[in-house]
Amino acid sequence: MDENRKTTVVTGATSGIGFETARQLAAGGMDVIGIGRSAEKCGLAEKSISSGSPGPRIRYVVADLSSLASVRAAAAAVKPLLPGGRLDRLIHNAATVSNWYIGTEDGYELQFAVNYLAAFLLTRELFPCLARPEDARVITVSSGSHRRTEINWDDPMLRKAYGCLKAYKQSKLALVLFTLELNRRVAARFPLRALGVEPGLVDTGLGEKNTGGLVRAYWRHRRKKGLGPAEAAAFIVRLAAGPAAEVAHDYWRLGRPIEPSPYARRVDAALRLWQLTEKMCGVEFL
């Protein structure tokens, strides 16, 4: 047993960028716990990664991140797998889209719940484990689409005037606001940092989840121009595995430090969102 081995949790780790991130981190010698929605896909991914190179340690936990209860159950299932109760990296990669408004079990909007709320709650539930290592990192996979949008405070679930892209953009903006606010809240208290990364256009099946017609056709056309998931994942792996000094910046586009949108830097919006999120999850966090 190698004392220096680090443990990473990756959400949405059965396909696309998440799968590649899990595979590369495991190949690089990290212990990886993947989270996926389908037990079947989790099994296949685990098998595929285990057989890849000698000795990668990968396990999967099945969870539906649209449900707060399921997120809590996932955290509870992850904890006993952590050596010494220590978690070094938490990578929030899972995301979905839907061209229809779908209410989750808790009555929240699907994209908001999966792309953002789950990240908040999972971080909170695993926080005691993240507080243990010297250099813990929470990495959120954001998107350039968080730009040129705002949080719709009057109807944060966008129930009354739903739009697929509108909801996607808002959920990604929320994720960036969360990332930066998390840094403000842990600063000087915990040896933990949050990093946001936008992978740009990547050739994954994201735009084909719960969509159809024009949205799907457009995505099928567009995804071909994207980066391969393995290439995109390599940058996330660098942020996760690279030396701390090299990842001092808090927001990245692939391998390049950049600025998120001005709205994402707004402290008042971040605070308001944090409070709303605590309320929605029925928890207090930091």
Next chain:
Amino acid sequence: MDRYVMITGAAGGLGKALAAEYAERGHPVFLTDVDPRRLEAFGAGLERLVDVDVVCRPCDLTDERAVEAMWSWIGANGFVFDGLLNVAGAGGDGRFDKLEAGRARAILKVNIEALVTMTRRVLEHRAQGAVLRIVNIASLGCFAPMPLKSVYAASKRFVYDFSIALHEEMRGTDVSVMAVCPAGMPTNPVRVKSVNECQGVMGLLTEKNVGWVAKRIYERSSSGRAVYVPGRLNVLLRFLSKLIPARAKARLLGRRWERAAELMRN
């Protein structure tokens, strides 16, 4: 005592959206659903976001004794209502001779019997001095006989006719009754797949986002109208349905649902 809006089928897609709509606008809500676990999860999520009282009481509306027990409990606890949204409904796709045993009867029990019972009982527990608004969720499907959804569509026709008759009976009183006839609303991944991939252009044009429909139902419920069809195209379809003979409509729709079912199987 607060005046509550009773919502049946509250843990389903439209029920959740209506509950959120009413509660966010300041109406205390009394939610019931057949699935206790889903109702509890949804009720807890809603309660955290709104300032009004959210009461959850699971009940199988096809079980007469359970329904009576619920109303006794309501009476004993002094709940009074200024609204009833009959949302609970059941469907069953497929050929009539292939429906599983008891399915047809279950559809009739939820869509017809339960709706009538709840309407009757809420009149006994209405808030004094307030208008009582009853909203019955029928379906766009009630304007035509529908092969492969024969029992469902006919049961919704009952809801439609019953609501209009009651609306007329209650004219001039402070009870309003409205039938809502929405087209499909994709509210879960299976329904989303059906609309996105299997129902063609008509599916995409007629189906509406459930949150928008909930908002419109809220706004329309005080209009005094007997019928509300959400969506302009759907209003047009209803109009056209009046011009086409029943058998021709049935043939047309039969083909449409055959095709969709075929695609869903693949």
